[in-house]
């Protein structure tokens with residue numbers, strides 16, 4: 001399957017205006033464009049999806065497990081709370097790379113723990129929206 005899935009979780013639809021000191025001034029559209037450059041270069045399709053709803057994200061992860069060869073996931077606040085998203089990742093056969101724009105490990109203590117990291121292939125944090133590009137490269141480079 002020559003297809004990657006990009007999933008962004010709650011409040012990431014507000015990128016660009018949301019706490020720019022932490023998340024920068026790039027928009028979600030810029031994030032998608034960043035990843036699409038890479039998938040285009042490799043001849044892959046990209047599906048992008050954003051939701052503020054945990055169950056909808058679970059549905060999308062399950063779907064991507066059937067239709068894609070890899071997932072780039074910023075589950076945003078659900079990273080720190082969601083056993084349901086963790087279990088969805090563990091239930092599918094495709095690699096998931098966890099991305100965070102900010103460095104969650106240098107922020108509030110409640111952001112230090114990821115419920116998802118132990119079932120993901122890798123975690124990329126603190127590199128701004130470039131982290132999404134690096135995740136795509138990691139999934140596609142041989």
Ligand code: DHK
Pocket residue numbers: 010011012074076077078079099100101102103104111
């Ligand atoms: C985005 C969020 O919305 C937060 O809830 C996470 C993450 C960090 C990010 O850095 O991309 O704690």
